[in-house]
Amino acid sequence: MATTTITKTEKLVGKRIRRREDPRLITGTATYVDDIKMPGMYYAAILRSPYAAAKIRSIDISKAAALKGVHAVFIGKDTENAGAVPCGASLPGLRVPHHNLLALDRVYLVGHPVAVVVATDRYIARDGCDLIEVDYEPTEAVADPEKAIAPGAPAVHPQWPDNTGFTFHQEGGDVAKAFAEADVIVKQRIVSQRLIPNSMETRGVVADWKAADRSMTLYTSTQAPHLVRSLVAQILGIEENRFRVVAPEVGGGFGAKIQTYAEEILMAFISRKIGKPVKWIESRRENFLCTIHGRGHVDFYEIAAKRDGTITGIKLKIIQDLGAYYTVLTPAIPTLSVLMMPGLYRTPNISADIVGAFTNCTPTDAYRGAGRPEATHGIERMVDMVAAELKMDPAEIRLKNFIRNEEFPFPTATGLVYDTGDYAAPLKKAMEMASYDKLRKEQVEARKQGRFMGIGLCAYGEICAFGPSPATPAGGWESATVKIEPSGQVTVLTGISPHGQGEETTFAQITADELGVGIDDVLVCHGDTALVPYGIGTFGSRSTAVGGTALYYALQELKDKIKKFGAMLLESDDIALANGQCTCNKTGKSIGVKSIAAAAYRAMKLPPGTGPGLVATHFWEPSNFTFPFGAHLVVTEVDAETGDVAIKRYIAVDDCGNILNPLIVDGQVHGGVAQGIGQALWEQAVYDDNGQLVTGEFMDYTMPRAHMMPWIESAHTTTPTPVNPLGVKGVGEAGTIGASPAVVNSVVDALSPLGVRHLDMPLTPEKLWKVISSGRTA
């Protein structure tokens, strides 16, 4: 509701303000893709392969096509010339499978789209799929990345019998010397298992072709509407300026909606073909099979250290499970793990190798954290193992190896430059909140009683605010437009595409503060390529750090123009703009932004060299990433009889730079931690040897529910970044990155009296019960 309040002095940035996007969401009146209905709209359903690898001998669509209500059926040969699913990442020697929109003569993963049925309602479309007869000849599949790259494995793509999509090598310093001169070398194989992102809203598309205008409107549940527009327009040969992509309300993404998917291209293709709007909504089963998965690493770590705990070298070999084809970022994700592999430590010598392995599985791509959780899990597990080897406290070894405050900006061995940090601060704060020394004493007592109590630490760093354009596949800048309307009300258009992160609120806070207007007079718009300037989107904890900064600079440009009008109207050159008022420093006379807006559009008189209106657009290119950090401390107790892990305390101290809205930051941390705990304890995509996803529904894939989550004690330290004027670093992925190593370190610590040194995730009760049972009998 608009108010008449248009000036104010109270600053809103930093305040705990409830969100402005919530009223439509809590009243059930928001519009998600599946809520869109158009006159004459058809529904599409997709028939998918039940086999992980098979030849297609024949497809008979006659019965489906004859079904009353079925309008059209499409198979591979119909879309053969419509292009392939795009991959935006490039690496030297990268082998890119041409993934057709619909399978042609073979399928190579369960869920591979084979046919599309278009019908008058969604039930009939599914009936039509049931009537299609596909004659498959199953062939051997491989679902495990280590097996896939072993000699003799079945080839996922016949042209590449070694199943190797790429190899990658990076090194810094002198790792051979570090290992030759080491006092101790610790080695471990560490798995970061495949996960399924599972946003609560599945994907969905409505495509609407208007032949007379040669125009396409595509409503799609995406994190990156402009990227979808550029890619689909190019693939289908539709003019980009006549191609509108709308991300309406989007029900979560977590990285799995950055990609441009086959269904987005298919629906646009079909709508153009049939000349009618067409809707496809992904079922949950399809979401498990056909939307990207995350992680999927098998890592081989070696750490060289001195007797005093100084870590001198890290070697890492990553086997990345790629899945059967690439989505937009697939091959780039493990390279982020390499960049992040030194964590928060000074280690000058590193060596890393990646082997990308094709498997007959769903593609992996960016899932919350995207490469950084894997790296953090690896280094934070390894540091604990080095500490155990040297009989040091896990906190002590971390404090010893942290990059020192005076060393920033710090060039890492992997080629990054960390912006700012005070790495000891969150760790010390977490230990203080936990009464660490007291906890260790309690642990001694617990062990005397035969209880498995553990204390786990993680000191994490991450790469955020993606990012400088040269380091980002599709550009890393962001755009913003600010318009002060003739009424004085303010419209912000942003190129980011939030879907739960709350920028309709935080960006309104920034705008209200800068212009001195009431927050109720600011509207933040996003997610419609016909409305907002070209933007990159929401992912990689970039929205506020990059998009908010673009907004900040657009606001400065607009303020300059406001001052010019203010100077003209007050007939003075000595003008200050504050709290929504232009004031003449000499006479003290002032005029409000609202009156200035009216004058700027009425344009009876204009300042010299200045046009009418109050609009500013800024495209901002960051000079660097930002590097948030933090420490999580987890106290667990493992039930010896059941193997169940009880999280007794979860302490998260995060440093994301300046905080615009603590309520929203807390929410981001909580949600991130839930996904990290989910990985540590329960979640795992399991394929059988035939490439069947056996955790393909919520019944089988254990997502955290309310009663499984601990209370999270959240706190912050604040180290602003100099990379942007807001001093913000990003917080969307922090919780996920910090959580899994902290929980696993805690459980390993709990079971260390049994000689346990490492356990791979997820730490299910069954797995731990077996460890405890065998440990007791050993």
Add this chain to the structure above:
Amino acid sequence: MTESITVNINGTSYTHDVEPRLLLIHYLREVVGLTGPHIGCETSLCGACTVEFNGKAVKSCAMFAIQADGARILTIEGLAVDGKMHKMQEAFWNEHGLQCGFCTPGMIMTSKQLLERNPNPTEQEIRHGLEGNLCRCTGYQHIVNAVKAAAKVAGV
């Protein structure tokens, strides 16, 4: 083949001919046009489609529309009275009990029922009361806070 059903939804009576196989959630969303309840799984595991059915919270993806003949249904759209939000809606707003908002209509309906059955729940009772509703964004903590806050507010 269709059957006629009459259902009172949010205080309004509707009569429609529906296929026996039509799920209640699809009836509400596609036929009646109430798109507040969402479909997150179609297998009764996520709770995004939760509505009140004769006063009890149910997952409307696990019922057929014809089972609703003669029933009284309340959806998220019917929760506010004369433009005034239900205290649970206000509490979700104040406590940041939602992010993407997709699970929220179901989560609010379940939370409302939870308080009707147990007006002063403990944290653990709230968590167990909500275990049939999945949320991927919030980690549940602010949802727990919202239910606690709503419990402190008198009336609806």
